[in-house]
Amino acid sequence: MWLKDSSIGRKLVMSITGLCLVFFLLFHGCMNVALVFSEEAYNWICSILGANWYAIVGTLGLAFLIFVHFCYAFYLTIQNLRARGNDRYAVTARQQGVDWESKNMLVLGICVIGFLVLHLANFWFKMQFAELTGIETSAFDPQDGAGLVKFMFAGNGAWSIVLCVLYLIWLAALWLHLNHGIWSALQTLGWSNLIWLKRIKVIGTIFASLVVAPFAVVVFYYLGMGIGMLLA
Amino acid sequence: MDSYINIKVKVWRQAGPKAQGHFETYELNHIFQGASFLEMMDILNEQLIAEHKDPIAFDHDCREGICGMCSMYVNGHPHGPDSAITTCQLHMRKFKDGETITVEPWRSRAFPVIKDLMVDRGAYDKIMQAGGFVSVNTGGVPDANAIAIPKPVADEAMDAASCIGCGACAAACKNGSAMLFVAAKVSQLALLPQGKIEAAKRAKAMIAKMDELGFGNCTNTGACAAECPKSVSLANIARLNREFICAKFKD
Ligand code: HEM
Ligand code: SF4
Ligand code: FES
Numbered sequence: 156m157w158l159k160d161s162s163i164g165r166k167l168v169m170s171i172t173g174l175c176l177v178f179f180l181l182f183h184g185c186m187n188v189a190l191v192f193s194e195e196a197y198n199w200i201c202s203i204l205g206a207n208w209y210a211i212v213g214t215l216g217l218a219f220l221i222f223v224h225f226c227y228a229f230y231l232t233i234q235n236l237r238a239r240g241n242d243r244y245a246v247t248a249r250q251q252g253v254d255w256e257s258k259n260m261l262v263l264g265i266c267v268i269g270f271l272v273l274h275l276a277n278f279w280f281k282m283q284f285a286e287l288t289g290i291e292t293s294a295f296d297p298q299d300g301a302g303l304v305k306f307m308f309a310g311n312g313a314w315s316i317v318l319c320v321l322y323l324i325w326l327a328a329l330w331l332h333l334n335h336g337i338w339s340a341l342q343t344l345g346w347s348n349l350i351w352l353k354r355i356k357v358i359g360t361i362f363a364s365l366v367v368a369p370f371a372v373v374v375f376y377y378l379g380m381g382i383g384m385l386l387a
Numbered sequence: 388m389d390s391y392i393n394i395k396v397k398v399w400r401q402a403g404p405k406a407q408g409h410f411e412t413y414e415l416n417h418i419f420q421g422a423s424f425l426e427m428m429d430i431l432n433e434q435l436i437a438e439h440k441d442p443i444a445f446d447h448d449c450r451e452g453i454c455g456m457c458s459m460y461v462n463g464h465p466h467g468p469d470s471a472i473t474t475c476q477l478h479m480r481k482f483k484d485g486e487t488i489t490v491e492p493w494r495s496r497a498f499p500v501i502k503d504l505m506v507d508r509g510a511y512d513k514i515m516q517a518g519g520f521v522s523v524n525t526g527g528v529p530d531a532n533a534i535a536i537p538k539p540v541a542d543e544a545m546d547a548a549s550c551i552g553c554g555a556c557a558a559a560c561k562n563g564s565a566m567l568f569v570a571a572k573v574s575q576l577a578l579l580p581q582g583k584i585e586a587a588k589r590a591k592a593m594i595a596k597m598d599e600l601g602f603g604n605c606t607n608t609g610a611c612a613a614e615c616p617k618s619v620s621l622a623n624i625a626r627l628n629r630e631f632i633c634a635k636f637k638d
Contacts, residue, residue, distance in 0.1 A: 162598050166606075235606070244494055250464075253610050254608075258608055342625050345632060352625070
């Protein structure tokens with residue numbers, strides 16, 4: 156199977172799964188921004204998604220994408236380490252125009268997935284999971300997503316501040332991963348030439364910022380609220 | 388102004404393919420900065436021979452940047468710290484008095500060390516043999532206007548064809564990937580009418596050979612193009628990806 160046995164096939168799988176995740180995050184981020192404007196609006200969106208069949212299919216699809224992306228990431232990186240040979244260079248220099256993140260995609264990806272586990276435990280487990288199983292996983296009604304978010308990010312004293320900072324680190328890692336990942340995915344798909352090479356790099360940076368910004372806005376919003384509550 | 392400098396050269400010494408290698412540091416005095424890097428290596432070897440020591444084995448041939456033999460990793464850069472040149476085009480004026488210059492062979496699983504700084508780059512020849520050609524003899528030289536080719540396309544093919552197969556791309560790549568080389572060789576033919584006919588077959592055959600020989604997966608870091616002595620563009624890699632993916636979907 157060429158998607159597994161050829162290097163470009165493996166890269167194709169990486170890029171398609173990566174890009175699908177980017178589109179999901181874009182959607183997820185837009186949804187979250189509703190929190191800043193109106194908690195009712197957010198809860199209304201949650202009620203549409205909740206435990207409906209399409210939300211469940213979506214969640215399973217996402218789990219599959221992340222699983223494939225994750226497995227291929229390790230498969231690729233191990234092969235690449237082996238291709239490098241046993242002797243390492245004694246002196247390595249940085250080349251101009253080569254981003255740090257492009258050489259550390261696995262590390263950044265692992266940061267992203269580490270925080271993802273935290274995120275699922277904090278929110279998904281208490282919202283969709285609770286709704287699905289009917290088990291009471293927190294003091295909050297699964298329907299009141301906004302209340303839960305507000306408590307976690309602002310209403311939980313110093314812990315809220317810590318959580319906000321952790322989320323900001325997560326978002327930074329994600330931005331770096333995507334700053335390289337998006338243009339790299341387009342290059343892998345062959346959507347580049349002498350002129351578009353420079354353009355897709357800019358597109359990658361813009362897209363990475365667009366994906367991360369809505370999440371960051373929400374975190375900063377609650378961070379401000381949390382600090383206000385602590386000081387009050 | 389060029390003047391005379393005293394330097395230390397830290398060189399990788401390895402007796403044979405299976406032997407354990409190590410670094411050896413040599414002092415070299417009164418080197419003219421107008422000398423080329425390989426002339427400096429020659430002076431060092433003369434000094435070693437005078438001391439009845441084994442001279443350093445290194446590859447070189449044309450000494451004018453066209454054969455691609457002079458594979459040396461100098462101070463962390465394939466072909467040294469200057470850009471868009473080969474090691475043989477590197478001059479000692481790039482180095483300062485008292486500096487320690489570290490010289491290593493290409494390090495990549497597909498390029499095993501033969502001796503000291505010499506590596507076996509036969510892997511690139513094998514990739515070429517797998518498909519880097521046009522199968523039919525094109526006969527005598529046809530009239531230049533018989534097949535019209537747009538100038539930008541001809542230029543891009545020429546730029547791809549400037550690849551000298553030196554191996555710096557795979558040597559510089561953290562993933563040990565040969566994609567820039569293969570992309571250049573696929574592009575120089577795929578862009579032109581005679582080469583287009585076999586483009587899909589060629590891309591598949593060359594990539595299959597590249598994977599079989601143990602080169603890594605490209606993750607688009609771009610180190611290859613930054614270090615390439617002929618400034619071959621990353622855009623060629625996109626073309627290779629396109630050719631390959633389209634060919635596979637057609638199968
Ligand atoms: C969940 C959010 C994630 C998104 C949106 C994402 C996105 C991407 C994208 C777009 C690419 C570029 C594909 C390409 O270059 O062909 C990529 C590559 C990569 N990702 Fe992720 N990724 C995510 C999670 C992860 C995780 C959890 C890991 C690690 C376990 C990871 C590791 C990698 C690696 C190693 C590459 C290869 C670098 C490359 O091919 O350029 N990613 N990712
Ligand atoms: S692409 Fe550049 S670095 Fe790679 S073999 Fe050709 S000339 Fe050397
Ligand atoms: S010796 Fe021929 S390119 Fe350097």
